[in-house]
Amino acid sequence: MTFTKNRLYIGIAVVIVVLILLWLIFRESPVVVETAKAIRGQLLVTVDGEGKTRFRDKVTVNAPVSGKISRIRINEGDFIPKDYMITDIDPNPPTTRPPSETENRLNPYAQKVYAPISGRVLRIFEKSERILQAGTPIIEVGNPNTVEIVIDVLSTEAAQIHAGSAALILNESSAEPTKARVRIVEPQAFTKVSALGVEEQRVNIVTEFLTKEINFGDNYRVDVRIIVWQSNDVLKIPSSALFRNGEKWNVFVLESGKARRREVKIGHQNSSESEVLEGLTEGETVILHPPNQLADGASAAAQ
Amino acid sequence: MFRAKILENSRKIIDESPKRDKIAGKILTTKIKKEAIFIVRGVSKVYQMGEVEVHALRSVDLDLYEGELAVLLGASGSGKSTLLNIIGGLDVPTSGEVIFRDHNLTKANDAQLTEFRRDHVGFVFQFYNLIPSLTALENVQLITEIAAKPMKAEDALEMVGLKERLHHFPAQLSGGEQQRVAIARAVAKQPDVLLCDEPTGALDYKTGKIVLEVIERVNRELGTTTAVITHNAPIARMADRVIHIGSGRIVSIESNAKKASPADLVW
Amino acid sequence: MNALNKKLFRDFWHLRGQIIATALVVACGIASFVSMRSTYDSLLKTQQNYYSAYRFADVFAHLKRAPESLKPQIEKIPGVAAVNTRVVSEVTLNLPNMSEPAQGKIVSIPPVQAATLNDLHFLRGRYIRADRSEEVIISGAFAEANGFQPDDSLEAIINGRWRKLTIVGVALSPEYIYEIRAGDIFPDNRRFGILWMNRPSVAAAFQMEGAFNDVSLTLAPGASDSAVIENLDRLLENYGGTGSYGRADQQSHRFISNEFSQLEVQGTFLPAIFLGVTAFLLHLVLSRLVSTQREQIGLLKAFGYTNFDIGLHFLQLAFAAVSGGAVLGVLLGMYLGSAMTNLYGDYFHFPVLQYNAGWFVILISFVISFGAAALGAFSAVLKAVGLPPAEAMRPEPPARFTAGFLEKAGLQKYLSANHRIVLRNLSRQPIKAALSIIGISLAAALLFTGFYFFDAVNKIIEIQFEQVIRDDVNVVFYQPRPGRTRYDLANLPGVVKVEVFRSVPARLRFGHRSRRVGLIGAESQSDLRRIIDKNGKVFNLPPEGVVLSKSLADVLEIEKGDKLTVEVLEGSRPVREIEVTATIDELMGMNAYLDIHALNRLMNEDDVISGAYLSVDSLKRDKLYSRLKQMPSVAGVGLPAVTLEGFNKTFGQTIGTFTFILVSFASVIIFGVVYNGARISLSERGRELASLRVLGFTQREIAVILLGEQAVLTLLAIPFGYFFGFVICLLSNNLVDTEILRLPIVFTRRTFIITFIVTVLAAIVSGLMVVWRLRNLDLIEVLKTRE
Structure with a gap:
C-alpha cells in the first residue's frame, strides 16, 4: 500500500519538475531595451550649419592722402568713440630732417584721421610711423553691438528660410543657445566646394541677435540652427525609435512587457526627434534603437 | 636443486620397496620414517578476522615423511587448514619454524615461497577453485605451463577419468568432476607434495569415494607425499598415519598398520 | 597461446x-588530443613554411612620406637584413552588383616581378605588366567572395578620380593570411580586399613619385626587433612615422597566433579530462x-x-581495454583534425594547407593512453x-555497516527500505562515490563550458552591436x-x-611601459557610438582627461588619477601629460578616449574631425x-550591419557542429561512468539483489535500488559540474587574447x-542499459555462488 502511494507522489513530483524545466527553457528572457515615452512638447526643425560672426558696422579706415603717417597709439581691442582722432598724415613731410613725433602733432597742415563710427579696434594694419599712399588701410573698427552671423546654406534649404525666421546660435562657451533672427536671405546663390569635396550651390543667410550681444567677437566660428518649422505642442518620439518597413515608418511599442510593432505616420523630423501624426498616443513607451532580433510579440524589459 | 634430491629419494623408495617383502616391515618403516620431508617445530598462528583475533595454531610440532599418506583429522575450526597452508608455504606462521628438506620456509621471502610452491607443491581445495573462464584442459595447462617437469595435461585428466571432458568449462561439470580436475591439476606437475584440504567436503558419498581413490592411487603410483585434511573420521582409515588436531594443537598421532582402500570406506 | x-x-x-564504455572515453580523449595537436602542428608548419618561402617581414612601419633616398639609411640600421619600401593607400571601391561601397587597400609592387618581402603566391592569372597602369592583382578571399576572375574589372576612387582597374591575377600574401581591414575584428571579404598595383602608377596616383609611405624589413639572424624598431622610429620621426611594430602586432599574424595558442591549450586540457576519467573507470x-x-x-x-x-x-x-579506444581515437582524431584544418582554411588563406598527423602525435597518444591505463590499474594491481x-x-568478511549520518539524524524513518539501502551503500564507499561524482561533474562541466562560450559570444555581439555601435554607416577621411x-x-x-570623431595614432607612456594605440576623440553625450563596460553600463566622457580601457591600463600599470604621457604620432606630434580620469572594463580592444574638443586642444588644432558615425534612413x-x-x-565606409550579418552566417554554421560534438563527448563520459558504476554495483551486489527478488521485491524495486545509487550520484554531480564549469570558464578567459x-x-x-x-x-540511458541486463539476473545461479 505504502509503495503505491509513494510511487504516486514521486510520479507527480517528477512530472511537475519536468514541466517546470520545460517552461524555464522555452520561456525566453526578456530582451533588455532602451525606451522613451511619446510626449507632447516642442519640436524644432532646423537648418544647421557653421557660420561666422561679423560686425555689421565695420569700417576700414583708409588713408585719405598720401604722406607720412604718425605712429598709431591705440591698440587692437581698444574701444574708441566716434570722431576720435586716430592718427594724422603729413602730406608734405620734411625730407631733410628726420621726422620727430612731436612735429606732426603740431603740424597744422597734417591731415587728421578720425574714427567714423564708435566701436572696437578690430585690426591695426601697421602700427609704426611710415610713408603711405592714399587709400592704404590703416585700421579696422567695428561696432560690437552690431554683430551678426553669416551662414551659407544649400540653395535648396534656403528656400525654407525667410527674413524673420528664428535662429539659435551655439557657442562652446555658453551653455544655452543664444536667440537670433534671420535678417536677409541673399538672393544670389554661389558655387562652393563643400568640405567633402563636392561642388554645391549655396546661399548666404545673415542673422542678427535679438538682444545686444557683446560676447561674440568678429570672425568667430559659431554653430547656427535656423528654425524652419516649429511647434510647441506636437506628439513626438526620439527618431532612434523609427525604422522602415517598406516605405512606411514603424516603431516598437512596449506594452505589458511585450514589444509590439506598429505602423506610424511621421510628420516633421529633426535628427533627434520626430513628430508622430498617427499610430501612437501620449505616454506610450517606444523602444529606441530596436535590436535586430526583436520580433513582434517578444518579451522585452526597459533598462 | 630440489629436483635432483627428489629423484634420488624416489629411486631410494622404489629400490627399497621389493625389500619390504624380504624383511618384516620394521627396519624399512624405520628407514621411511627417517626421511622427514617436512619438519614443523613450535609453529603458532594468530590472525585477524574482521575485528576478532583468532589463535588458529598453538605451538605445533610435526614431522611429515616422504611418500606417506597422512590424514589430518579434526573438527572445523581446529586449525588443520591453517597448518596445511603453512606447510604448503601458502601462509607464514606467527612464530615457529617449518623446514622442507634442508630449507627453512619460515625464513623464506615471498618470492622464494612462490618458487617453492611452484616447484614442489600441489594443492587440492574443498571448493575446487577452478578458473571458471578456462576449460578443464586449460585449467590443468595453466599449471603445467609453469611446471618444470610436468606430465601432459591430457594424461593427468585421463588419470582421473575425465578424458571425455577435456573441453568442458567448470560450469558444465558436476562437483565431483570439478574436484577431479582439481586433482589432475595438482598432480599434473608431478609435485613432491600433495596437500588436500577437505577434498570430499562438498561432494556426495559416491563421488567422494572416487576422489579418494584417485588421491590414493597418485600416492601409491607416484610416491607423492600426501596430506589430506578431513573432519570425517572414517576417511582416516586410508592413511599411513592419522594426525588428530584440536583447538590448534596436535592431540595425537596414530599409525594404521593396515591401510584401508577408499572403496572399503564407509561414512 | 598459454592458458x-x-x-x-x-x-x-x-x-x-x-x-x-571505457574505450569510448579513451577514444574521445585521444580524438580530441590528436585532432587538436595535429591541426596545431599542421597549421604551424604551414605558417612557418609560408613565412619563410615568401619572405614575410619581421618589422613593419607606416609613415606620411619619405624620399626613396632614405632607404639606404634604413638598410644601414644594425640588425636589418632586407628592406622593402612601398606606397600604400586605402581607397573606396565601387564593385559591380554591390550598392554598398567597398574598400581596397592598394599596395605597390615592383613593375617587374622580383623576389621581394611579403611576396605574392599566385592562385590564378599573371603578374601586372609594367606599361599597363590599370592592371591589378587582387587578394584571394576577396576574389572568391565576389566571384572575381582575371579580366574582370572594378572601379576605385584614386586621388579624387574614378579609375577602372582590370584584374589580371589573384594572389595570396603572408601579410594577409587573415584578410581583414585594420580595426575590424571580423573579416568582411566581400567588402574588403587587397589590390596590388604597379608602383610607378600608385606613386603617380598619390603624388608619391620617388617616395614611400610604408616600410617592411627582415631582421638579420640574432637581431633584436626592439632595437631595430627604436632606430627605425627615430629615422622615420621626421617623415610622419606612426610607430613601427613587429610581427606580434601585425594584424594577420596576431589573429593566427591567438588561434594557435588556444588550440595548444585546448589540445592539452580536454584530453587530460578524458584520460583522467578513463583512469578512474579502469580503476x-x-x-x-x-x-x-x-x-x-x-x-x-x-x-x-x-x-x-x-x-x-x-x-x-587494462592495456587491452585502452588500445581499442586509442586506435579508434586516433582514427577519429585524424578525421576531425583534417576537418578542422579545412575549416581553418576558410579563414586563414594559405597557399597550400596540408593536414598531417605526425607519427609523433600518434605515438604520444598511445603512450598517454597506456599511462592512463597504468594509473587506473595501479591500485587494483x-x-x-x-x-x-x-x-x-x-x-x-561481510561489509561493515555502522550507523551513518542518516541514522544519527534520525532521518531513516522518512525513507523506505530500498532508499535506505541505496544511501547506506553510498556512504559505505565514499571514495568510489566521490570519484563517480567527479567523473560525472567533469562531463557536466564540459557541457557548461561549451554552452557558456556561446553565451559569451552572444553577449559580446549584443553589447557591441546593440549598445556600443548604433550607427548604420561610419566614414573615415583620408x-x-x-x-x-x-x-x-x-x-x-x-x-x-x-x-563625429577625431582619431590620431599615439604612443602612451607610463614609467617604463609604453603602448602604441589610436587615441579616439569622441563627442560626450553620444548616442550612436557609446562607451560601454562589460556590464552594459554607459560611460560619459568627462570634458578633460583621458579614459582608458582597463586592459590597456593594466598593460601600462597605470591607475585612475595617474598622469599618462601621450606622444602623438601625427601632425605637430605634441607630447603632453594627461590625467587618467577613469578606466573602463570594456569587452573589446585596448582604447584610449578623450573628449573631442580636448583632443583638438591637445593637437593645437581647430575644430577638426577624422570621421563620423551616421544613422541612416x-x-x-x-x-x-x-x-x-x-x-x-x-x-573608408564601415557598415556594421553587414559585418554582423557575415559574422552570424559563419558563426552560425560552426555552432551546430560544435554543439553536436560537445554533447556527444560529454555524453560518452557520463555513459562510461554511470554504466560502469551500475554494472559494478550489479556485480558486487548481484547476490544481494537476487536475494531480495527471492524475498518478494519486484524487478522495478531492485532496479530502483541499483539505479538509485547512480541517480543520487548524478544529481549530486550536477552542482559540482556547475562549479567546475564556472572555474574552467574563469581560467579559460585568460586564454583568449585579452588585447583583442x-x-x-x-x-x-x-x-x-x-x-x-x-x-x-x-x-x-546508461542506467536503462544496465536495467536491461538486470532482467537476465539468474536468481538461482546467483544464490548458489558462495561469495
Whole structure:
C-alpha cells in the first residue's frame, strides 16, 4: 500500500519538475531595451550649419592722402568713440630732417584721421610711423553691438528660410543657445566646394541677435540652427525609435512587457526627434534603437 | 636443486620397496620414517578476522615423511587448514619454524615461497577453485605451463577419468568432476607434495569415494607425499598415519598398520 | 597461446560492456588530443613554411612620406637584413552588383616581378605588366567572395578620380593570411580586399613619385626587433612615422597566433579530462575484477605464479581495454583534425594547407593512453599483488555497516527500505562515490563550458552591436576635415544624425611601459557610438582627461588619477601629460578616449574631425552609398550591419557542429561512468539483489535500488559540474587574447538547464542499459555462488 502511494507522489513530483524545466527553457528572457515615452512638447526643425560672426558696422579706415603717417597709439581691442582722432598724415613731410613725433602733432597742415563710427579696434594694419599712399588701410573698427552671423546654406534649404525666421546660435562657451533672427536671405546663390569635396550651390543667410550681444567677437566660428518649422505642442518620439518597413515608418511599442510593432505616420523630423501624426498616443513607451532580433510579440524589459 | 634430491629419494623408495617383502616391515618403516620431508617445530598462528583475533595454531610440532599418506583429522575450526597452508608455504606462521628438506620456509621471502610452491607443491581445495573462464584442459595447462617437469595435461585428466571432458568449462561439470580436475591439476606437475584440504567436503558419498581413490592411487603410483585434511573420521582409515588436531594443537598421532582402500570406506 | 592469456581474453570478453564504455572515453580523449595537436602542428608548419618561402617581414612601419633616398639609411640600421619600401593607400571601391561601397587597400609592387618581402603566391592569372597602369592583382578571399576572375574589372576612387582597374591575377600574401581591414575584428571579404598595383602608377596616383609611405624589413639572424624598431622610429620621426611594430602586432599574424595558442591549450586540457576519467573507470573496473577474482588470484599464487605474473596479467587487461579506444581515437582524431584544418582554411588563406598527423602525435597518444591505463590499474594491481594466497582464498568478511549520518539524524524513518539501502551503500564507499561524482561533474562541466562560450559570444555581439555601435554607416577621411563637415554629411541623402570623431595614432607612456594605440576623440553625450563596460553600463566622457580601457591600463600599470604621457604620432606630434580620469572594463580592444574638443586642444588644432558615425534612413540607403562612393575625401565606409550579418552566417554554421560534438563527448563520459558504476554495483551486489527478488521485491524495486545509487550520484554531480564549469570558464578567459577581446562572464539560464538535461538524459540511458541486463539476473545461479 505504502509503495503505491509513494510511487504516486514521486510520479507527480517528477512530472511537475519536468514541466517546470520545460517552461524555464522555452520561456525566453526578456530582451533588455532602451525606451522613451511619446510626449507632447516642442519640436524644432532646423537648418544647421557653421557660420561666422561679423560686425555689421565695420569700417576700414583708409588713408585719405598720401604722406607720412604718425605712429598709431591705440591698440587692437581698444574701444574708441566716434570722431576720435586716430592718427594724422603729413602730406608734405620734411625730407631733410628726420621726422620727430612731436612735429606732426603740431603740424597744422597734417591731415587728421578720425574714427567714423564708435566701436572696437578690430585690426591695426601697421602700427609704426611710415610713408603711405592714399587709400592704404590703416585700421579696422567695428561696432560690437552690431554683430551678426553669416551662414551659407544649400540653395535648396534656403528656400525654407525667410527674413524673420528664428535662429539659435551655439557657442562652446555658453551653455544655452543664444536667440537670433534671420535678417536677409541673399538672393544670389554661389558655387562652393563643400568640405567633402563636392561642388554645391549655396546661399548666404545673415542673422542678427535679438538682444545686444557683446560676447561674440568678429570672425568667430559659431554653430547656427535656423528654425524652419516649429511647434510647441506636437506628439513626438526620439527618431532612434523609427525604422522602415517598406516605405512606411514603424516603431516598437512596449506594452505589458511585450514589444509590439506598429505602423506610424511621421510628420516633421529633426535628427533627434520626430513628430508622430498617427499610430501612437501620449505616454506610450517606444523602444529606441530596436535590436535586430526583436520580433513582434517578444518579451522585452526597459533598462 | 630440489629436483635432483627428489629423484634420488624416489629411486631410494622404489629400490627399497621389493625389500619390504624380504624383511618384516620394521627396519624399512624405520628407514621411511627417517626421511622427514617436512619438519614443523613450535609453529603458532594468530590472525585477524574482521575485528576478532583468532589463535588458529598453538605451538605445533610435526614431522611429515616422504611418500606417506597422512590424514589430518579434526573438527572445523581446529586449525588443520591453517597448518596445511603453512606447510604448503601458502601462509607464514606467527612464530615457529617449518623446514622442507634442508630449507627453512619460515625464513623464506615471498618470492622464494612462490618458487617453492611452484616447484614442489600441489594443492587440492574443498571448493575446487577452478578458473571458471578456462576449460578443464586449460585449467590443468595453466599449471603445467609453469611446471618444470610436468606430465601432459591430457594424461593427468585421463588419470582421473575425465578424458571425455577435456573441453568442458567448470560450469558444465558436476562437483565431483570439478574436484577431479582439481586433482589432475595438482598432480599434473608431478609435485613432491600433495596437500588436500577437505577434498570430499562438498561432494556426495559416491563421488567422494572416487576422489579418494584417485588421491590414493597418485600416492601409491607416484610416491607423492600426501596430506589430506578431513573432519570425517572414517576417511582416516586410508592413511599411513592419522594426525588428530584440536583447538590448534596436535592431540595425537596414530599409525594404521593396515591401510584401508577408499572403496572399503564407509561414512 | 598459454592458458593464462586465454583467461585474459575470456575475462575481456566477459567485461566487454564496461570495456567498451571505457574505450569510448579513451577514444574521445585521444580524438580530441590528436585532432587538436595535429591541426596545431599542421597549421604551424604551414605558417612557418609560408613565412619563410615568401619572405614575410619581421618589422613593419607606416609613415606620411619619405624620399626613396632614405632607404639606404634604413638598410644601414644594425640588425636589418632586407628592406622593402612601398606606397600604400586605402581607397573606396565601387564593385559591380554591390550598392554598398567597398574598400581596397592598394599596395605597390615592383613593375617587374622580383623576389621581394611579403611576396605574392599566385592562385590564378599573371603578374601586372609594367606599361599597363590599370592592371591589378587582387587578394584571394576577396576574389572568391565576389566571384572575381582575371579580366574582370572594378572601379576605385584614386586621388579624387574614378579609375577602372582590370584584374589580371589573384594572389595570396603572408601579410594577409587573415584578410581583414585594420580595426575590424571580423573579416568582411566581400567588402574588403587587397589590390596590388604597379608602383610607378600608385606613386603617380598619390603624388608619391620617388617616395614611400610604408616600410617592411627582415631582421638579420640574432637581431633584436626592439632595437631595430627604436632606430627605425627615430629615422622615420621626421617623415610622419606612426610607430613601427613587429610581427606580434601585425594584424594577420596576431589573429593566427591567438588561434594557435588556444588550440595548444585546448589540445592539452580536454584530453587530460578524458584520460583522467578513463583512469578512474579502469580503476573501478579492475578493482572490482580483482575483488571478484580474489580466489582465482589466490589459487594462481598457490600454484606458483609470481606476483609479477599476476600484476602483469591485470595490467594487460587494462592495456587491452585502452588500445581499442586509442586506435579508434586516433582514427577519429585524424578525421576531425583534417576537418578542422579545412575549416581553418576558410579563414586563414594559405597557399597550400596540408593536414598531417605526425607519427609523433600518434605515438604520444598511445603512450598517454597506456599511462592512463597504468594509473587506473595501479591500485587494483597493487591489491592483487598484495593478497597473501591463503587469505585470498578465504571468503571476504561481510561489509561493515555502522550507523551513518542518516541514522544519527534520525532521518531513516522518512525513507523506505530500498532508499535506505541505496544511501547506506553510498556512504559505505565514499571514495568510489566521490570519484563517480567527479567523473560525472567533469562531463557536466564540459557541457557548461561549451554552452557558456556561446553565451559569451552572444553577449559580446549584443553589447557591441546593440549598445556600443548604433550607427548604420561610419566614414573615415583620408585627411582630417574641418568641423563643418558634419553639416555636409547631414545633408547627404538619408542621413538622419551625425556624430563625429577625431582619431590620431599615439604612443602612451607610463614609467617604463609604453603602448602604441589610436587615441579616439569622441563627442560626450553620444548616442550612436557609446562607451560601454562589460556590464552594459554607459560611460560619459568627462570634458578633460583621458579614459582608458582597463586592459590597456593594466598593460601600462597605470591607475585612475595617474598622469599618462601621450606622444602623438601625427601632425605637430605634441607630447603632453594627461590625467587618467577613469578606466573602463570594456569587452573589446585596448582604447584610449578623450573628449573631442580636448583632443583638438591637445593637437593645437581647430575644430577638426577624422570621421563620423551616421544613422541612416534605410529607404535612402542606396542613394547614400552611391554618393559616398563618389567622395574623394572618404577613405573608408564601415557598415556594421553587414559585418554582423557575415559574422552570424559563419558563426552560425560552426555552432551546430560544435554543439553536436560537445554533447556527444560529454555524453560518452557520463555513459562510461554511470554504466560502469551500475554494472559494478550489479556485480558486487548481484547476490544481494537476487536475494531480495527471492524475498518478494519486484524487478522495478531492485532496479530502483541499483539505479538509485547512480541517480543520487548524478544529481549530486550536477552542482559540482556547475562549479567546475564556472572555474574552467574563469581560467579559460585568460586564454583568449585579452588585447583583442575579453569574454564576459555571463551564464544564462539556458546553459544551466541544458547541462542539467543532457547530463540526466545520458545517465538515464546508461542506467536503462544496465536495467536491461538486470532482467537476465539468474536468481538461482546467483544464490548458489558462495561469495
